[in-house]
Amino acid sequence: MTKTGLILAIDTKDYDLAEQWAQIADLTGQMIKIGMEFTYACGFDAVRKLARGRQVFLDLKLHDIPNTVASAIASLVSVKPAMLTIHTLGGKDMIKAARKAIDVNFPENQKPLLLGVTVLTSMDQENLNSVNLHTTPLEQVMKLAGMALDAGVDGLVCSPEEVATLRKFYEDKVVLVVPGIRLENAKTDDQKRIMTPALAHKAGANWIVVGRPITQSANPQQVAEEIICQLQD
Ligand SMILES: O=C(O)c1cc(=O)[nH]c(=O)n1[C@@H]1O[C@H](COP(=O)(O)O)[C@@H](O)[C@H]1O
Numbered sequence: 001m002t003k004t005g006l007i008l009a010i011d012t013k014d015y016d017l018a019e020q021w022a023q024i025a026d027l028t029g030q031m032i033k034i035g036m037e038f039t040y041a042c043g044f045d046a047v048r049k050l051a052r053g054r055q056v057f058l059d060l061k062l063h064d065i066p067n068t069v070a071s072a073i074a075s076l077v078s079v080k081p082a083m084l085t086i087h088t089l090g091g092k093d094m095i096k097a098a099r100k101a102i103d104v105n106f107p108e109n110q111k112p113l114l115l116g117v118t119v120l121t122s123m124d125q126e127n128l129n130s131v132n133l134h135t136t137p138l139e140q141v142m143k144l145a146g147m148a149l150d151a152g153v154d155g156l157v158c159s160p161e162e163v164a165t166l167r168k169f170y171e172d173k174v175v176l177v178v179p180g181i182r183l184e185n186a187k188t189d190d191q192k193r194i195m196t197p198a199l200a201h202k203a204g205a206n207w208i209v210v211g212r213p214i215t216q217s218a219n220p221q222q223v224a225e226e227i228i229c230q231l232q233d
Pocket of ligand 1: 011035059121179191210
């Protein structure tokens with residue numbers, strides 16, 4: 001069975017709270033994810049400070065013309081991220097430019113994994129149709145996955161619902177990072193394609209990304225520990 005790790009999403013505008021959550025991640029041996037909310041609110045000095053000495057997934061979901069994405073990636077070297085995200089919908093030229101930007105700018109032993117976001121976990125069939133995509137989420141994820149892997153991503157961000165199919169098709173040749181994790185299989189917020197930690201693990205996720213179910217709970221450390229237990233075989 002695929003080994004699955006937990007990534008804690010540090011989605012807050014408050015530096016001190018982010019540090020508290022990151023310390024819980026340190027105690028339980030998790031990676032942290034720093035995204036747009038923290039970065040835009042606290043700035044890049046704060047991102048570097050929070051990242052220091054930690055394994056960081058820098059989730060800025062870059063999506064722009066190839067030259068702009070490549071230049072943005074070159075500016076991220078000082079954060080020393082373990083992984084970073086681009087949107088696969090930016091297309092193959094943008095992805096190739098991102099790949100090259102990592103290969104050229106990051107030192108050999110500090111190259112982050114380049115992850116391609118496929119179909120956001122907040123999108124269901126109705127949302128896909130609303131942007132004129134008349135395929136199922138699974139078909140769209142598989143199509144984007146093939147294109148993105150050919151163009152040079154190391155891994156994919158997808159919902160738990162696509163993990164088993166991707167794992168069967170690509171075996172262990174792709175890193176699968178999986179948000180849309182909920183402790184119960186009931187849709188209660190913006191996440192539409194969801195699964196429990198145990199089921200995402202069984203399906204073959206390398207990493208699950210969890211934010212609010214941990215950070216908004218009464219006891220974040222206890223919930224994190226309970227989730228980690230669900231990831232054992
Ligand atoms: O790239 C991501 O991490 C991501 C992709 C996606 O399709 N869905 C998704 O929820 N995420 C991120 O994963 C985290 C999920 O947080 P919660 O919904 O609070 O567990 C957020 O930080 C999102 O930005």
